[in-house]
Amino acid sequence: MAAAAAISICSNGSTVNGSNHVVVSRSTLVSRRIVLPFRQISTLALRGGSGSYGQSRVLVKATTATPSTNTTTTGTGSNASSSRGLEVKPTILVAEKLGEAGLDLLRSFANVDCSYNLSQEELCTKISLCDAIIVRSGTKVTRDVFESSGGRLHVVGRAGVGIDNVDLAAATEYGCLVVNAPTANTIAAAEHGIALLSAMARNVAQADASLKAGKWLRNKYVGVSLVGKTLSVMGFGKVGSEVARRAKGLGMHVIAHDPYASADRARAIGVDLVSFDEALTTADFISLHMPLTSSTSKILNDETFSRMKKGVRIVNVARGGVIDEDALVRALDSGVVAQAALDVFTVEPPSADNKLVLHENVIVTPHLGASTIEAQEGVAIEIAEAVVGALKGELAATAVNAPMVPAKVLSELAPFVTLAEKLGRLAVQLVAGGGGVKSVKVTYASARASDDLDTRIIRAMITKGLIEPVSDSFVNLVNADFSAKQRGMRISEERILLDGSPENPLEYIQVHIEHVESKFGSAISDAGEITVEGKVKDGIPHLTKIGSFDVDVSLEGSLILCRQVDQPGMIGTVGSTLGKHNVNVNFMSVGRIAPRKHAVMAIGVDEEPCNAALKNIGEIPAIEEFVYLKL
Ligand SMILES: NC(=O)c1ccc[n+]([C@@H]2O[C@H](COP(=O)([O-])OP(=O)(O)OC[C@H]3O[C@@H](n4cnc5c(N)ncnc54)[C@H](O)[C@@H]3O)[C@@H](O)[C@H]2O)c1
Numbered sequence: 304m305a306a307a308a309a310i311s312i313c314s315n316g317s318t319v320n321g322s323n324h325v326v327v328s329r330s331t332l333v334s335r336r337i338v339l340p341f342r343q344i345s346t347l348a349l350r351g352g353s354g355s356y357g358q359s360r361v362l363v364k365a366t367t368a369t370p371s372t373n374t375t376t377t378g379t380g381s382n383a384s385s386s387r388g389l390e391v392k393p394t395i396l397v398a399e400k401l402g403e404a405g406l407d408l409l410r411s412f413a414n415v416d417c418s419y420n421l422s423q424e425e426l427c428t429k430i431s432l433c434d435a436i437i438v439r440s441g442t443k444v445t446r447d448v449f450e451s452s453g454g455r456l457h458v459v460g461r462a463g464v465g466i467d468n469v470d471l472a473a474a475t476e477y478g479c480l481v482v483n484a485p486t487a488n489t490i491a492a493a494e495h496g497i498a499l500l501s502a503m504a505r506n507v508a509q510a511d512a513s514l515k516a517g518k519w520l521r522n523k524y525v526g527v528s529l530v531g532k533t534l535s536v537m538g539f540g541k542v543g544s545e546v547a548r549r550a551k552g553l554g555m556h557v558i559a560h561d562p563y564a565s566a567d568r569a570r571a572i573g574v575d576l577v578s579f580d581e582a583l584t585t586a587d588f589i590s591l592h593m594p595l596t597s598s599t600s601k602i603l604n605d606e607t608f609s610r611m612k613k614g615v616r617i618v619n620v621a622r623g624g625v626i627d628e629d630a631l632v633r634a635l636d637s638g639v640v641a642q643a644a645l646d647v648f649t650v651e652p653p654s655a656d657n658k659l660v661l662h663e664n665v666i667v668t669p670h671l672g673a674s675t676i677e678a679q680e681g682v683a684i685e686i687a688e689a690v691v692g693a694l695k696g697e698l699a700a701t702a703v704n705a706p707m708v709p710a711k712v713l714s715e716l717a718p719f720v721t722l723a724e725k726l727g728r729l730a731v732q733l734v735a736g737g738g739g740v741k742s743v744k745v746t747y748a749s750a751r752a753s754d755d756l757d758t759r760i761i762r763a764m765i766t767k768g769l770i771e772p773v774s775d776s777f778v779n780l781v782n783a784d785f786s787a788k789q790r791g792m793r794i795s796e797e798r799i800l801l802d803g804s805p806e807n808p809l810e811y812i813q814v815h816i817e818h819v820e821s822k823f824g825s826a827i828s829d830a831g832e833i834t835v836e837g838k839v840k841d842g843i844p845h846l847t848k849i850g851s852f853d854v855d856v857s858l859e860g861s862l863i864l865c866r867q868v869d870q871p872g873m874i875g876t877v878g879s880t881l882g883k884h885n886v887n888v889n890f891m892s893v894g895r896i897a898p899r900k901h902a903v904m905a906i907g908v909d910e911e912p913c914n915a916a917l918k919n920i921g922e923i924p925a926i927e928e929f930v931y932l933k934l
């Protein structure tokens with residue numbers, strides 16, 4: 304089928320635009336063209352279109368959790384009595400102690416339920432009344448918690464760095480955003496690492512306990528010096544590099560192992576990045592600063608201890624699970640490891656008979672790395688800002704399970720986000736039977752180079768559009784890829800590099816659904832796929848192609864697509880048929896192969912046509928097929 308020219312019709316006059324292209328615009332339409340504000344776009348991205356908790360628009364049913372023992376629920380107004388009528392404040396459960404400045408910030412926006420020391424069962428009960436939860440390392444946010452939330456939980460805020468206590472896979476499946484506070488406790492953790500390193504080397508804790516027990520054992524507690532010794536920093540991230548900087552100041556020779564760190568950054572503070580083997584075998588002291596993941600779990604074990612220098616000393620302020628604790632006990636008993644200083648444990652709190660806690664060559668603290676007044680205030684503010692921002696629908700800079708896209712890029716992509724979802728919705732409604740979509744190709748045409756165009760949000764919103772109209776699922780930026788995968792839907796992407804100025808991020812987007820039948824045969828392109836194409840014009844998403852027919856209709860309201868034999872009077876006939884049923888036409892566009900041949904008419908309507916109206920359209924003799932699509 305040849306590509307067709309387009310005729311667009313509106314109600315206040317017509318303009319001939321090229322031989323086969325008529326554009327008619329209606330003045331009211333122009334005034335209704337509102338570019339979605341940033342918040343609304345990111346709201347769609349994060350909250351599945353259900354609304355945000357901004358000052359102007361709250362569409363979720365939040366309720367205040369009933370206060371329980373050890374609980375305070377505070378906020379500046381109750382949900383039911385909100386003077387803004389339908390607007391409801393979200394409820395944020397703070398499950399572990401948080402700094403006052405952070406709580407104040409939360410209270411200015413939400414009902415805040417501070418309930419500490421909840422059992423797992425109590426947490427699961429309470430969570431169904433909460434839109435967000437804030438935890439530290441002591442609360443396990445498990446799959447059960449997400450299941451129990453009944454879809455209400457939208458944000459998990461981790462007031463700290465490590466997110467190993469949050470089931471990220473489950474959070475993602477449930478479309479729940481996880482944010483953390485990655486920077487505010489870095490210095491506190493590094494200082495604690497140095498405190499443990501020095502205290503261990505000079506037996507401070509043991510000597511203190513001994514003196515308090517009435518002994519004066521100057522010969523027993525002879526220590527070792529730090530100056531000139533080799534310190535291996537394992538994990539050269541934020542905390543590791545600050546530990547390295549401080550250890551350099553103590554006159555230590557510092558090396559580091561981190562598969563992902565930049566050698567330049569290490570060199571800048573006088574640290575050599577070395578292999579795992581070198582870090583392990585040449586160290587007098589080892590300080591651990593990597594996250595607990597499946598690849599770092601028990602990274603220090605019988606085998607790795609056996610390769611260390613005899614008499615090595617170990618500091619762990621990362622996570623207990625990076626050490627095989629039984630193996631460490633064996634290494635201490637055999638003298639391979641002379642001493643250890645531990646802030647973290649595999650199980651916290653450790654049992655009363657934990658062999659490491661009781662070992663005379665081990666000093667311990669109860670996970671105090673982040674526990675300074677300054678760090679806790681900083682963390683509280685950092686996480687409160689992230690959680691409130693996420694509930695408002697903004698994309699958090701510290702999102703752990705969603706693509707992080709800079710605000711500038713996001714605002715530029717904003718109109719394309721709306722276009723993407725609408726194209727997905729249109730395309731799937733054209734599939735005969737709706738479901739069964741397994742293979743989708745998205746084409747991005749742009750004058751920008753590939754690495755200058757981040758399509759993750761666009762792809763997520765197309766996915767949302769493809770899935771939501773034909774299922775009960777709610778899809779957002781967090782769970783879009785997961786939702787597609789779960790349905791066996793493969794979404795491939797291709798780029799067309801256009802000549803010209805890369806001012807606009809995208810010229811057009813095409814969505815092709817492969818290997819399906821269509822309920823509207825004209826939507827099948829020459830390549831045998833359902834194809835829809837859209838552009839953004841003046842900030843408004845437009846449908847510009849259906850199958851092989853060029854059209855031009857703004858994607859507002861809903862759409863009727865008709866295939867007809869091109870002939871005079873068709874636009875008027877369809878328009879008056881809809882008018883008879885009180886359906887307001889906001890835009891019409893006709894794409895045709897050539898005059899008097901087949902044409903596709905795209906009609907934008909404000910109201911949903913009743914069955915009788917659709918039946919009457921089908922009865923117009925020149926109409927060969929038609930379909931009504933909700934946008
Ligand atoms: N004890 C405490 O209270 C406390 C306080 C803050 C942070 N922490 C823990 O310390 C850890 C580090 O925190 P951060 O803020 O520096 O995080 P970070 O993400 O800035 O740094 C972690 C570094 O570990 C590296 N890494 C990952 N896998 C590795 C591997 N197999 N070998 C070596 N390096 C590896 C990463 O590349 C990264 O550079 C976190 O797990 C966090 O939970 C504990």
Ligand SMILES: O=C(O)[C@H](O)COP(=O)(O)O
Pocket residue numbers: 439440441462463464465466488670672673674
């Ligand atoms: O990962 C972290 O940030 C630290 O381990 C601090 O944990 P906490 O918030 O439980 O003190």
